[in-house]
Amino acid sequence: MRPKRVVVGAGKAVAVALVLLWSLVPIAFIVVSSFKPSADIFAVPPRITFSPTMQHFADLWTQWRGFFTGLLNSAIVTAGATLVAVVASTMAGYAYSRFRGGAMAGTAVFLVAVRLLPPIVITLPLFPMVNSLRLNDTHLVLILLYSTFFVSLGTLLMRTFIDQIPRELDEAALVDGGSRLTILRRVIMPLSSQGMLAVAVFVIVFAWNEFLFAFIFTSTRAKTAPLFIAEMMGSLDAFDWGVLFAASTVQLLPIMLFVLLTQRHLVAGLTGGAIKG
Amino acid sequence: MAATTPRTLASTVASHRSRNGRFRIPVKALPFLAPVHALVLGVIVIPALYVVWLSLTTSTFGKAPSFVGLANYVHSLGDPYFWRAMRNTVVIVLIVVHVELIAGLAMALLFASGLPARRWLLAAVLAPYAVSEVSAAVIWRFLFDADVGPVTVALNALGLPSLEWSVVPAHGLLIIALLSMWLHLPFTFIILYAARLAIPTHLYEAAKMDATSSLQTFRYITLPLLMPAILVAMLFRYIFAFRLFSEVWLMTQGGPARATEVLAVYLYLDAFRFSAFGAAAATGWLMVIVSLILGVGYLWGLRRQMMGDAA
Numbered sequence: 001m002r003p004k005r006v007v008v009g010a011g012k013a014v015a016v017a018l019v020l021l022w023s024l025v026p027i028a029f030i031v032v033s034s035f036k037p038s039a040d041i042f043a044v045p046p047r048i049t050f051s052p053t054m055q056h057f058a059d060l061w062t063q064w065r066g067f068f069t070g071l072l073n074s075a076i077v078t079a080g081a082t083l084v085a086v087v088a089s090t091m092a093g094y095a096y097s098r099f100r101g102g103a104m105a106g107t108a109v110f111l112v113a114v115r116l117l118p119p120i121v122i123t124l125p126l127f128p129m130v131n132s133l134r135l136n137d138t139h140l141v142l143i144l145l146y147s148t149f150f151v152s153l154g155t156l157l158m159r160t161f162i163d164q165i166p167r168e169l170d171e172a173a174l175v176d177g178g179s180r181l182t183i184l185r186r187v188i189m190p191l192s193s194q195g196m197l198a199v200a201v202f203v204i205v206f207a208w209n210e211f212l213f214a215f216i217f218t219s220t221r222a223k224t225a226p227l228f229i230a231e232m233m234g235s236l237d238a239f240d241w242g243v244l245f246a247a248s249t250v251q252l253l254p255i256m257l258f259v260l261l262t263q264r265h266l267v268a269g270l271t272g273g274a275i276k277g
Numbered sequence: 278m279a280a281t282t283p284r285t286l287a288s289t290v291a292s293h294r295s296r297n298g299r300f301r302i303p304v305k306a307l308p309f310l311a312p313v314h315a316l317v318l319g320v321i322v323i324p325a326l327y328v329v330w331l332s333l334t335t336s337t338f339g340k341a342p343s344f345v346g347l348a349n350y351v352h353s354l355g356d357p358y359f360w361r362a363m364r365n366t367v368v369i370v371l372i373v374v375h376v377e378l379i380a381g382l383a384m385a386l387l388f389a390s391g392l393p394a395r396r397w398l399l400a401a402v403l404a405p406y407a408v409s410e411v412s413a414a415v416i417w418r419f420l421f422d423a424d425v426g427p428v429t430v431a432l433n434a435l436g437l438p439s440l441e442w443s444v445v446p447a448h449g450l451l452i453i454a455l456l457s458m459w460l461h462l463p464f465t466f467i468i469l470y471a472a473r474l475a476i477p478t479h480l481y482e483a484a485k486m487d488a489t490s491s492l493q494t495f496r497y498i499t500l501p502l503l504m505p506a507i508l509v510a511m512l513f514r515y516i517f518a519f520r521l522f523s524e525v526w527l528m529t530q531g532g533p534a535r536a537t538e539v540l541a542v543y544l545y546l547d548a549f550r551f552s553a554f555g556a557a558a559a560t561g562w563l564m565v566i567v568s569l570i571l572g573v574g575y576l577w578g579l580r581r582q583m584m585g586d587a588a
Binding site for chain 2: 016023024029030087088101102104111114125148152155184205209212215227259
């Protein structure tokens with residue numbers, strides 16, 4: 001028995017190493033490289049010890065000041081989209097949890113069915129519409145797009161969470177003369193904050209990273225951080241890997257830390273609470 | 278993007294049918310439903326219907342559209358670039374979805390077999406989920422850079438040929454597929470892992486008492502019980518992989534010479550570079566139709582095959 005166990009253990013260790021090599025090493029590579037002096041970035045084999053420098057971040061600040069406006073735009077759009085998506089999803093989730101009937105089920109199916117449309121198809125008619133409404137290159141258009149593309153999932157998620165709150169609670173409040181809106185605010189929302197957080201995590205990760213819609217609907221005023229990085233990649237003649245790594249690191253680290261901290265909620269949202277911890 | 282969707286949806290429909298057959302939305306529910314439905318109607322449904330109209334017209338941005346019937350569809354279907362984009366899309370989807378499922382399944386079984394520091398390993402595996410397509414493209418462009426990329430250098434040092442992804446179209450498609458898998462494997466994995474953890478332990482204990490081999494346990498317990506989750510993950514990944522745009526745009530822009538274009542890139546170029554909104558709209562509807570056929574048809578076949586096995 002014992003030799004077999006050793007073999008299995010070694011096999012597992014190799015498998016875990018491969019998994020880490022695949023998922024973590026590429027990220028670590030650019031984050032670490034953004035602190036390396038330019039000469040060390042291309043060293044073969046990759047240098048693990050080096051004297052860290054903030055030079056690339058300083059260059060980023062002086063050469064690509066716009067990138068930091070882009071970060072601000074990303075933050076504004078992310079905050080707006082999260083607020084809209086969470087509030088709208090919670091309201092609809094409450095309705096789907098407490099009211100029943102064929103029409104309710106039908107509209108729920110409809111919410112999911114519309115998500116089968118590829119987003120790029122929607123950009124075709126939206127582009128002239130957005131232009132004629134003079135919403136082109138505004139934070140608002142991205143906020144509406146990002147939140148809309150998450151309310152289907154958000155609504156179903158919130159319904160699952162609100163289903164776990166006993167109906168007796170809101171019925172008691174109804175008898176006491178509270179309106180449904182008050183019940184939602186005073187009873188449902190505090191008790192379903194876990195679900196709201198799960199929805200928020202999804203929207204935040206999506207909105208912070210999104211490329212396609214931002215690429216099509218923004219040009220200067222509302223241009224988000226990912227677009228600046230794409231632009232840096234595009235200016236091939238002045239290809240400066242160090243600055244590119246610095247920009248990617250600044251864009252990536254906050255959301256990475258956020259996902260790490262809220263991992264439980266993300267996983268709970270994705271799996272309907274099947275995995276704990 | 279969530280596994281909960283189909284399941285909760287099914288239970289929504291079921292519970293509603295059993296409770297109440299009437300087909301009417303309660304008036305009191307309306308104010309609560311209004312925001313979500315206003316967003317979905319205004320941003321997705323009405324524009325989507327407008328696409329149908331657009332696809333039947335010639336319309337350049339800023340000009341009044343004129344009706345041309347099915348000419349745009351005929352044009353797209355007769356365009357060799359359309360078919361090349363279609364072929365590239367299908368190839369990438371088939372590779373990405375199947376490799377992801379196999380790798381995700383293997384990882385789910387690895388994690389379920391008991392690992393030390395499971396929480397941290399889980400976080401590490403989920404990390405690419407937080408990385409934007411743009412940052413991921415920076416990473417992959419650097420790793421596989423023709424001159425300085427560490428992977429290129431390592432491959433050359435081992436006497437292996439490196440990926441000339443910016444020159445050779447097949448290599449370009451391969452690196453796009455790799456990048457896409459890297460970004461989406463966490464999703465596929467977590468669905469399968471959750472499903473694996475949901476399999477009752479006593480089934481495995483019973484199998485152990487019957488001295489079943491681990492291969493048999495996998496074949497007769499794990500795989501059949503994971504099938505629903507595998508199908509869910511597969512359907513979601515089919516639908517999402519089919520829309521692939523950013524990975525291609527950020528790596529090759531569809532080049533060299535339009536050889537690595539996928540449908541979404543073909544559509545984008547038609548609309549925003551050649552200002553042919555009508556033709557692009559036709560491509561858009563063809564995309565919707567093909568993605569539905571691909572996803573639904575494949576799942577239908579798999580399901581029948583499974584039922585054949587069980588009988």
